[in-house]
Amino acid sequence: MLREKLREVIKRNASLVDLEDGILKLLTDLDEKGPVAILVAGSVAKGEFVRGMSDIDILIVVNSSSFKTWITAIGDVNVEITEIGIRDVLEALRAGNNFIEKALKDGVVLKGEEHVERLKQMIQQRALQ
Numbered sequence: 001m002l003r004e005k006l007r008e009v010i011k012r013n014a015s016l017v018d019l020e021d022g023i024l025k026l027l028t029d030l031d032e033k034g035p036v037a038i039l040v041a042g043s044v045a046k047g048e049f050v051r052g053m054s055d056i057d058i059l060i061v062v063n064s065s066s067f068k069t070w071i072t073a074i075g076d077v078n079v080e081i082t083e084i085g086i087r088d089v090l091e092a093l094r095a096g097n098n099f100i101e102k103a104l105k106d107g108v109v110l111k112g113e114e115h116v117e118r119l120k121q122m123i124q125q126r127a128l129q
């Protein structure tokens with residue numbers, strides 16, 4: 001499942017083709033930790049990735065309370081990973097975390113579509129208040 005969804009993302013970002021196996025390994029390793037959702041965000045999600053200028057942004061939503069970010073690399077491309085607890089999403093939105101909001105609204109869901117849809121509904125309800 002991850003491989004098929006990743007291939008769809010890579011089709012829109014041809015300069016990532018040579019990193020497919022490395023990205024898939026990273027995503028598989030992250031998935032083994034049991035997140036409820038994994039999304040690719042930013043320029044990669046938009047199909048606007050530029051090698052040498054862009055990084056790969058990954059959002060992981062987990063059940064436990066969490067908010068942390070770390071950077072790794074695949075080949076010559078930085079990968080910024082943000083992990084957030086499902087209950088911490090609203091707090092991040094209240095604090096004005098635009099990355100979380102844009103990732104949920106515009107990101108490509110690789111896992112956990114039902115959870116992301118619920119979070120999108122929460123964002124819409126927040127906007128109406």
